Amino acid sequence: xxxxxxxxxxxxxxxxxxxxxxxxxxxxxxxxxxxxxxxxxxxxxxxxxxxxxxxxxxxxxxxxxxxxxxxxxxxxxxxxxxxxxxxxxxxxxxxxxxxxxxxxxxxxxxxxxxxxxxxxxxxxxxxxxxxxxxxxxxxx
Numbered sequence: 001x002x003x004x005x006x007x008x009x010x011x012x013x014x015x016x017x018x019x020x021x022x023x024x025x026x027x028x029x030x031x032x033x034x035x036x037x038x039x040x041x042x043x044x045x046x047x048x049x050x051x052x053x054x055x056x057x058x059x060x061x062x063x064x065x066x067x068x069x070x071x072x073x074x075x076x077x078x079x080x081x082x083x084x085x086x087x088x089x090x091x092x093x094x095x096x097x098x099x100x101x102x103x104x105x106x107x108x109x110x111x112x113x114x115x116x117x118x119x120x121x122x123x124x125x126x127x128x129x130x131x132x133x134x135x136x137x138x139x140x
Contacts (some may be wrong), residue, residue: 038068066131074119081111
């Protein structure tokens with residue numbers, strides 16, 4: 001198979017073990033780096049000291065604990081939307097329906113901007129309510 005055909009459709013022609021390494025390994029490394037980032041961030045923040053404020057490291061870790069669910073929500077919405085759009089886009093590209101793929105890509109950019117605006121508005125106007133009035137969620 002030609003080099004050009006391999007670049008266009010490597011998922012259809014590349015052997016499975018090589019394909020899994022070339023496409024899966026970068027995602028695995030990305031998730032590991034993200035997990036280490038959260039661990040190192042928590043450790044670094046907990047070591048903060050200040051002579052004027054007692055237990056400032058504990059306050060900083062508490063702030064990270066409060067910010068983590070919001071960060072996770074943003075990541076979940078972004079990844080979930082990205083996976084759905086990727087499935088539609090790859091199906092259209094596989095069918096060689098480039099007009100539909102262009103429309104999907106345009107809609108994806110629009111959805112990304114709308115998501116950005118929603119989270120930005122929450123950041124500006126909803127942060128105080130989130131921090132002051134966190135409801136207790138009980139799982140039954």
